[in-house]
Amino acid sequence: MGLRDVIARVALGAPVPVFAVSGAGAREEVAGLRLSPRIELVDTPAAASILLVAGFVPSKLSAALAAVHDAMPEPRCTVHWPLGADQGQLPTAPHAVLVGPDQQAVEVLTHALRALLTGTRPSEPAIQPDLDPNPWRGLGPYGQGGSGMTGGTPYGRPLAELAPDRDGLRLDLLPLRIGPFFPRFAAGLTLEVTMAGDIVVEAGAADSPFVAETPTFTARPGLQPFLRALSEPVPLAELELARAREHLHWASAALISQGLPALAARVLRLAMRLTPGDASAVDSLAGRLRHLRVPQWSSSGVGPIGRELLVGLGAGPVARAAGLADDARADDPSYVTIGFEPIVTHGSDAGTRWQLRLAEAAQSLNLAVRAGERRIRPVGRIESPRGRLEVGSAPFDRLRPLLPAILSELEWGDAVTTLVSLDLDPEEAGAVSSSTLRMEAA
Amino acid sequence: MREFAQPEVALAAIGLAMLVGVYLVAVLDHLAGAVVAGEGVGWRYAFSTPIRSAALLLVQERRSTERPDVFGWALAPALLVALAAVALAMVPLGPGMVAADPATGFVVFSAAIALVMIAVYLHGWSPNSALALHGAYRYGAQALSFQIPFLLAMLATALPAESLSIVDIVAAQEALWNVVRQPLGLPIYLVVGLAVSFWGPLNLPDATDLADGTSVEDSGIARLLWKAARAALLVAVAAMGAAGFLGGWWGPWLPGPIWTLLKTLGLLLVLIGAGHLLPRVRIQRFVMVAWVILIPLALANVFLSGALLL
Numbered sequence: 243m244g245l246r247d248v249i250a251r252v253a254l255g256a257p258v259p260v261f262a263v264s265g266a267g268a269r270e271e272v273a274g275l276r277l278s279p280r281i282e283l284v285d286t287p288a289a290a291s292i293l294l295v296a297g298f299v300p301s302k303l304s305a306a307l308a309a310v311h312d313a314m315p316e317p318r319c320t321v322h323w324p325l326g327a328d329q330g331q332l333p334t335a336p337h338a339v340l341v342g343p344d345q346q347a348v349e350v351l352t353h354a355l356r357a358l359l360t361g362t363r364p365s366e367p368a369i370q371p372d373l374d375p376n377p378w379r380g381l382g383p384y385g386q387g388g389s390g391m392t393g394g395t396p397y398g399r400p401l402a403e404l405a406p407d408r409d410g411l412r413l414d415l416l417p418l419r420i421g422p423f424f425p426r427f428a429a430g431l432t433l434e435v436t437m438a439g440d441i442v443v444e445a446g447a448a449d450s451p452f453v454a455e456t457p458t459f460t461a462r463p464g465l466q467p468f469l470r471a472l473s474e475p476v477p478l479a480e481l482e483l484a485r486a487r488e489h490l491h492w493a494s495a496a497l498i499s500q501g502l503p504a505l506a507a508r509v510l511r512l513a514m515r516l517t518p519g520d521a522s523a524v525d526s527l528a529g530r531l532r533h534l535r536v537p538q539w540s541s542s543g544v545g546p547i548g549r550e551l552l553v554g555l556g557a558g559p560v561a562r563a564a565g566l567a568d569d570a571r572a573d574d575p576s577y578v579t580i581g582f583e584p585i586v587t588h589g590s591d592a593g594t595r596w597q598l599r600l601a602e603a604a605q606s607l608n609l610a611v612r613a614g615e616r617r618i619r620p621v622g623r624i625e626s627p628r629g630r631l632e633v634g635s636a637p638f639d640r641l642r643p644l645l646p647a648i649l650s651e652l653e654w655g656d657a658v659t660t661l662v663s664l665d666l667d668p669e670e671a672g673a674v675s676s677s678t679l680r681m682e683a684a
Numbered sequence: 685m686r687e688f689a690q691p692e693v694a695l696a697a698i699g700l701a702m703l704v705g706v707y708l709v710a711v712l713d714h715l716a717g718a719v720v721a722g723e724g725v726g727w728r729y730a731f732s733t734p735i736r737s738a739a740l741l742l743v744q745e746r747r748s749t750e751r752p753d754v755f756g757w758a759l760a761p762a763l764l765v766a767l768a769a770v771a772l773a774m775v776p777l778g779p780g781m782v783a784a785d786p787a788t789g790f791v792v793f794s795a796a797i798a799l800v801m802i803a804v805y806l807h808g809w810s811p812n813s814a815l816a817l818h819g820a821y822r823y824g825a826q827a828l829s830f831q832i833p834f835l836l837a838m839l840a841t842a843l844p845a846e847s848l849s850i851v852d853i854v855a856a857q858e859a860l861w862n863v864v865r866q867p868l869g870l871p872i873y874l875v876v877g878l879a880v881s882f883w884g885p886l887n888l889p890d891a892t893d894l895a896d897g898t899s900v901e902d903s904g905i906a907r908l909l910w911k912a913a914r915a916a917l918l919v920a921v922a923a924m925g926a927a928g929f930l931g932g933w934w935g936p937w938l939p940g941p942i943w944t945l946l947k948t949l950g951l952l953l954v955l956i957g958a959g960h961l962l963p964r965v966r967i968q969r970f971v972m973v974a975w976v977i978l979i980p981l982a983l984a985n986v987f988l989s990g991a992l993l994l
Binding site for chain 1: 716717718719720721722723726729732733735736737739740742743744745746747750814818821822884885887888891892893894895896899900901902903904907959960961962963964965966967968969
């Protein structure tokens, strides 16, 4: 037994470092892995031994998925967790270990790492060739000179160019594409951003990759009640419980983006076992976070959005945090009879959106208790946890055009905090655009 | 006459202290995370996980990026470990128990801390990766802001001792610890200590919004070394805090070295706990707080300490 074998044997009980690609239908399942001490969800493929591909990943993200796979160090392997989706067309499929419907993902991931370390499973080869994407176009031996030196695209990438920044200096502008599997964003969200130092000069998000995919996919359980409510009566209590859960899942992800994974796990545990009687637990959580000054330190004054940009947009908590009583529930007789009134605050920044979502989570649980057996009647639109949802139109589609104005001039950390506070969800946008849903609505 | 241990003894002692310290940081971090998360504390798991995770990183490939600065990338963690070792070498465990006690121990420690910026910048620059470079820039802004309050907070501890030797600074606290004599000193030191060791709320260069920042491209042994170097730096900061403000080896009943270790452990717990409870501080806010609040407070601390000695 060589030294490597001895070290590998010691490593057998280590938490499994997993980089998770959480596709449509998988957000809650993947987040739940954080509660297992045997799994470590890492932020970069360089830190992972296993790539977990969960749920529905559209084929247009295949190249990005392959790049993530090849960025993992060896020994590496891929685990596919379909959760009802077809993953056969993905570039990682030929070598992937499969999590069956009756299997625990934690067990499969643990066994996969063990197999890698004991050598019973070979490390996966790279999917893409290790080549420059394009030739350098300069003439000299180091690429200098020639027409491609300035304004060209060396190795297929745009060159940084000087431009004045907000302080009157001239800094390099660096165009970057962040996503579609950046761990702080919802899967599928790709941000096209131009940076000057640490400042965002221009930003915009690409369209949801889940839109116009055929066949349609099954959205995650947390979205299901809202999608069903577009075309069939759904118990109000079920909707409000799902809303509270979605808000807590959001809070957990937001805490991770603030570097607080342990607190995030606490919130996640509450979200996963949430019942309508847990309003006081949610209030207590909100109080504790306020006491720790989580929303204030990280988000106060960050990413303000003017009310005028949000009028009539159906942007849900984002609009209500900015002082607009924009809530489709206020027009629904089922909600009116149980005394629903939208919670409205007047801060408009990311910190206010934090506090509003937590307040709405507690409000939703109280509504769920009061709702009894009431069902809401389908009227072709519903207030989802992110805003007004209609067939063919989701908050993601309506907030996306605002991003250049919202993110411009922000430091990168503030830009991430702002984006997280908007809770952009490409999966929701894809779900309401699906042909199946259109047919049901029709 | 200043004391210097034999080089081989000093190297062995510092190496051992760093190994144990890094391991303790990993264990405490795991335990603190479990407590904050509301999970049951699995003691056996907490003590075995750091070793197993380190072994896993050792068997991982050390992958590269497109046209990295290979030497800089390899040098950065080694430099950070070396700087942490130099800083730790200045901290006395007990009377006569110190790796090196130069008359300018305070200056040596401060110089080591000042050079941390070079190691972090090199670490972010070398992989030729946008997020890593962004993390490096952040630490530049952070370091320019914390250097002055850090030095001033430490400098005030030298006034009662009328010496720049760390051993003398501890010896001068026999009657009264500096944490009592200079109540502003320790809080300022701990805040900037988090910034120096880029830990918890002031882990801006390797932050989650940069997907690990300067470490985003690290894998295998490179990742292990960088994590270990960061933990070693945290140990050095905590140990110097114990020596400079909490009276080092002074304390009743127990032997002096035990007191030094207990106080270091206590400060480590505070720093690690802050990492699990306080959110990431915005870089603009930290820069503003450092220049507008911490520097004037640290200056006031120096003037008050000097005035009390007149």
